[in-house]
Amino acid sequence: MKCQKCEKPATFHITDLTGDEGILALHLCPECAKQFLEQPEKKSPSATPTLSGLLSQQLKLGQTAEELAKLDKRECPICGTSFFEFRQSGRLGCPHDYLFFANELEPLIASIHGKIEHIGKRPKRGTQDSELQTELIRLRREMKDAINSEDYELASSLRDKIRRIEQGELQ
Numbered sequence: 001m002k003c004q005k006c007e008k009p010a011t012f013h014i015t016d017l018t019g020d021e022g023i024l025a026l027h028l029c030p031e032c033a034k035q036f037l038e039q040p041e042k043k044s045p046s047a048t049p050t051l052s053g054l055l056s057q058q059l060k061l062g063q064t065a066e067e068l069a070k071l072d073k074r075e076c077p078i079c080g081t082s083f084f085e086f087r088q089s090g091r092l093g094c095p096h097d098y099l100f101f102a103n104e105l106e107p108l109i110a111s112i113h114g115k116i117e118h119i120g121k122r123p124k125r126g127t128q129d130s131e132l133q134t135e136l137i138r139l140r141r142e143m144k145d146a147i148n149s150e151d152y153e154l155a156s157s158l159r160d161k162i163r164r165i166e167q168g169e170l171q
Helices: 030-038 051-061 065-073 083-089 096-100 102-113 127-148 152-170
Strands: 012-018 022-028
Touching (some): 012 030, 065 083
16 A cells, blocks of 8 residues: 555554544555654644544654664564564564564554454464464575575475475375
8 A cells, every 4th residue: 555645655554533524544654654643733622632642642652763773673583574574564474473572562462453362263273283384484494594505405404394394284
């Protein structure tokens, strides 16, 4: 989705319940979102804060640029997805990311869903499949690293191990 003010990809999706106007839905890039959130709030007789005001306040009280830069460099040891990549794409790389980035994801999940505990349907496949997928992701990453470091013996043994796991999964 593109930003409504420019042509960059929209990473901020803001829905603001405004009094007389109804619902205001905005899809903005980080720069335009910052400009939108930094706009001075119109003083109204009602003391109810708007969503943009709350977000702006949260950003001011939130992490400093240094803390955010340090957080963006953290990478999952299994799949190699960095927190910066997650912030840009909105997608995690593997199931282990939920554990690795738990402190950062819990407030986000709580603000979106209201709770951090899953209530509802679960996949028919068990957690074993999830663990197996995580293992395959880790092995593929190790194989890629072995190829990059030109350790072809290790890469071939990892390839064989991946094949054995995949064949066992299909049976």
